[in-house]
Amino acid sequence: MPVVSPVLVGPNTMSTAKARDLGTTEGRRRLTALLSAAREEFVVDVQRGAGGRVAHARFADHLDELIRQIVDAARTHTETPVAVAALGGYGRRTLCLQSDIDLLIVFDGRIGRPEERFVKSVLHPLWDLRLTVGHQVRVLKDFDQPERDNPEFLLALFDARLLAGDEAVFEPAQEKFRGSSVDCREEILEALLQLTEQRHEQSNYTIYQLEPDVKDSPGGLRDVVAARILLSFAETVTSDTMDRQRLDQAEDFLLRGRSVLHLATNRNLNVLSHDLQERVAERLRYQGAQPQQRVEALMGAYFRHARNVNRALDRAHRAAGPSARDTTRVALGLNLELTADGIGFVDRQQAAGDPASWLGVFEAAIDRRVPVSDDALSLFETYAARYTPLDYLPSSAERQRLRRFLRPRPGLYARLSEMHDCGLLPRLFPEFQAISYRVIRDFYHKYTVDEHTLLTVRGIERLLSPAQRSRERFSSLLGELRSPGLLVLALLFADVGKWKDDNHAEESVRMVQTVLDRLEVTPEGRQDVEFLIGQHLQMSRAAFRRDSEDPAVVRQFAALVGTEERLKMLCLMTVADVEAVSTETLTAWKEELLWRLYVDTYNHLTLGYGDEMIERGQAAVAALQATRPDDLTEAELARFLEGFPQRYLAFFDAVHIYRHARLSRDIHPDEVHLFLEQKGEVWELSVVTLDKPYLFSNISGVLSYFGMDILRGSAMTSPAGLVLDIFQFTDHEGFFRFNPDATPQFEKLLQDVVAGRQDVTELLQRKESGFRHRRGPRRVSPVVNFDNEHSQRYTVLEIVAQDALGLLYRISRVISRHGCDVDLVLISTEGNKAIDVFHLTKAAAKLSEPAQMALKEDLERMLEEGYETH
Incomplete structure (x- = not known):
């Protein structure tokens, strides 16, 4: 029986002898030269800003030729019919410089040793060329049923393109995985929508990212692909030619940007980061006298294209869905109608x-x-x-x-x-135009100013049906507002002043005047909106940067808001504003701090506050004595509480107070009595010891050494010299989670450091020298600021610096060296910026101006140089 030769795809540019010499030095040189020439051609295109669809397709064509040569040489290993196809982006001929080479190898028959040798002979030369290759090996019958548990592969198959081998193998496989059957189409559609939803959720469902991923973000290249697949499934054509042209234009723009990123980083990196935006803007020839102007032009173009892609995807989704067949039009009156596409005009x-x-x-x-x-x-x-x-x-x-x-x-x-x-x-609202697509480059915000504003409205909207139980308390506040529309109005214009770099709250109040005039807002409503906009940062500052349990702080904040209604509106505004910064910003810890400040301020406005220091005869102490357990005497509990600040009773419940009292028993110099407790994601360390220099800094240093992220620290000292230090922290590196003997290790080191048997400075320096903790370039200039007016009892020290391992330890050590006592420290991290606020005394009084200046000088020197010398 005669043997029928298989049909091969692509020009056979080599003789059989040459095909077989790819394993020789000369053969490898030939492949290397072919790849180098292709890359050089691509680089030239990128350097002149032309690295778009045409350049990508040409680069893919060159890789096609290289792979065909390799496949031709490998065919000597097997007689089984085989097809080699490009998948995903390579299949679409959108291959970038550092893109993965995704291949599908399909055999029409059993895979044995000859077929395994064929696969190795295809892959090894590609790996030798330092290409990143993703490969899938299947037999033809594998495509009888779609791989439901592998949605990424299902979508990659949709764009499969034959490179080399037998058309008779590829065509029936393609017929199956391109979705010719209804079942297969439904599987592909489900996979597509599932993966798209996952990607969009990771980006908070918004295209307006300050540092977008041109491939994965909403409106990016994956959405271009998704829109085209959905349109191919649509039973009715609802997308006009202009829509398809916009998809093509967006894809070309995104590919040109991506090619610059690959060239600049020499990696498969697709994030348009702040550091790379100037370079991309320059390569793509955006105009502007200053780099920032060129970046704004680039990002404006990005957002326009991403918006077009996003809208095209929505339209394609509807066109591919069951509602696309519904041609019903329902007249609503006033020239309005309801169709399958939504609300529109009749005429x-x-x-x-x-x-x-x-x-x-x-x-x-x-x-x-x-x-x-x-x-x-x-x-x-x-x-x-x-x-x-x-x-x-x-x-x-x-x-x-x-x-x-x-x-x-x-x-x-x-x-x-x-x-x-x-x-x-x-x-x-022309006032809103000033912040349209406005980019503020920092390492804290993730979205443009206008999108951040709209996300605050979404945050309030979500409180109507809160997804987390902890948000239900804020939801109840929303239901109690008399005029919730005023809150939305304030949110819409709170940041319009960010078109300037000055005090944006003050500028926003000025700009909203014309809006309030235009909308004919009542005088009372006008005052509320002006208040909310002008003071919209104050609650987060009081909660995150001050001791919100200090009665003086609560008094000042209560005096600022004045009424219960304004307190509720400002609280909701703060929750929405913090949450809109990014998906990670409003942590459970910050949410709790805001709620505590709300409750304390509400109580102050409605019930008043008690004295600042605990006294034996007060009602709260009497209640504790009445319920104390038998193992605590009345005198023991009274002696423990005496001299502690009033906020201690507000912060801790009876169970914790009794526990702290027990920890104070039989304490001797250089001893540490501690209790460690986990509360959800947050750990709480209670330490009782006798006062000594550098105590607070040493404890914070031990926490830093074990990889803990300190959220809050407070220190209370009684007249008898008894110290109660409380730290809340998260186990960032998983020390307690992954080490069975973590607690005794931690306790032993803390005892040794407090007793002076171990130098924590040396431990931290050794850890920081390791690769994981090596400091990168400084992006935050340190700022040291004192405030002697905010608190009646304390000097408030605020430090802004680049976050680093052991930062709190180093700061508090300098403070201790100056003879100051740390009563409370509040820690906040915004991106790579740490904001630490200390409440200090020196000899039981506020710091004098000379003491402040001396401390400031040493702190600034330490923050500039690293570890202090002593």
Whole structure:
């Protein structure tokens, strides 16, 4: 029986003899030269800003030729029909300089030793070329059923492209994994939507990232691919030619940016970081007198393309879904209708000339919990610039409607985002235009100023149905507000002053005046909005940077807010503002601090506060004595409590107070009695000892040595010299989690350090010299500031510095060297910036000005140089 030769893909550019010499030095040189020439050609394109779709496709073509040569040489190892295909981005011919080479090898028959030798002969030359290769090996019958537990592979198969081998093997496989059957299409669609949802959740469902991943972020290259796959599944064509052109343009822009990132880093890195944005802007020829202007032009272009991709993806999703077949139109009156696409206009031409009717589309969309139709959004995009705010709000009736529209309700964030994306929001409120796409480069915020603003509204909206039990308490506050729309109004304009680099709260108050005039806000409502905007940073500062359990701090904050209503609104505004910074910012710990400050301030406004120091006869002490356990005597408990600050009773419950009293028994010099307790993610260390120099710094140093992130530390000393130090921290490096004997190790080192048998400075220096803790370039200039007015009893020292291992230890050691006592320290970390606030006394009094200056000089020297010398 004659043997039929298989059909091979690609030009056979080599003789059989040459194909077999790829394992020789000459053969390897030939492959290296081919790859180098391809890369050099790509680099030239990138350097002139032309590393887009055409350059990627040309680079992929060169790699095709290289792989065909390798496959041709490997065919001598097996007679089994085989096909080699490109997957994913390589299959789409969008191959970048450092992209993975994803291959699929399919055999039409059993895989034995000859087939294994074939696979090795294909992969090893690629690995020798230092290429990153992802490969999948299958037999043809494997494609009879989709791999439901491997969604990434399912999607990669969708773009498979034959490189070399037998078409007779590839074509039936492609027919199966391209989704020819209904079941397979549903599997691919489910995988696509699942992976897209996961990616979007990681980016907080917003395209407006300050440092976006051009591949994975919403609106990035993966969304371009997702939109095209969904459109290929659509039973009806709802995407016009312009939409497809915008997808092509966005892809070209994103690929050009990605190629610069790969060239600049020599890695498969796709994050458009602050450090690389200037370089990308320069390569892509964006104009501007200053680098920042070129970066703003680049990021403006990025956000426009990402928005187009995001909208195209939404449209494609609807087109591929079951609702795409629904052609029902429901008339709603006032020229509005409901379709499968959302709320739109019956008569588009009439609507274009009647801007006062446009708000009705968004009202109807919120009421029915559906989006605004693409057709309506396109109309607004086309005609919005023709009109002034007065055209949109010609009478008091329209202004009242807009005020009602801003009440927190499900869908408010989505509708405001639609307003903003189509250009209507900045036409209604020109004041908002100043922060559109505004980028503030720091290592704390993750989103543009305008998107941060809208995310604060989303935060309030989510409190209507809180996902976490801890948020239910804030949700109850929202339900108690008399005018919740004023809170949303304040959130929308709290940051408009960030168009300037000066005091943005003050500028925002100035800018909101015209908004309040335009909306005819009542005098009382106006005062509330001005207050919320002007003071919107104060609660976070009091909670995170001050001792919020100090009665003086609570008194000052209560005097600032004045009323229960303003306290509730400011509390909710702070929660939403902190949460909108990033998904990691509003930790459970910060949430708890805000709630405690709210409760204490509310109590102060309604019930008043007690004396600052604990006294034997007060009601709280009497209650503790009445319920004390038998093993504690009345005198023992009274002696322990005497001289401690009043906040101690507010901070700890009876169980903890009795425990601390027991720890104080039989304490001797250089001894440490401690109790370690885990509360969720936060650990609490209670230490009782006798007062001695450097005590607080030594304890914080031990915590740092074991990799703990200290959240808060407080120190209380009785007139008899008894010290109670409390530290809350998280086990960042998993020391307690991964080490069975962690607690005795920790206790022993703490005892040795306090007793002077071990130098914690030496331990920290040794640890910092290790690779994991080696300090990078300094990005935060240290600031040391004293405040003698904020507290009646303490000098408040605030230090801003670059976060580093043992920072709190080094600072507190300098403080101790100056004879100062640390009564409380509050720690806050914003990106790589540490903000540590110390409440200090010296000889039981506030620090004098000369003492402050001397301490400041030493602290600044230490922060500049590292470890102090002593």
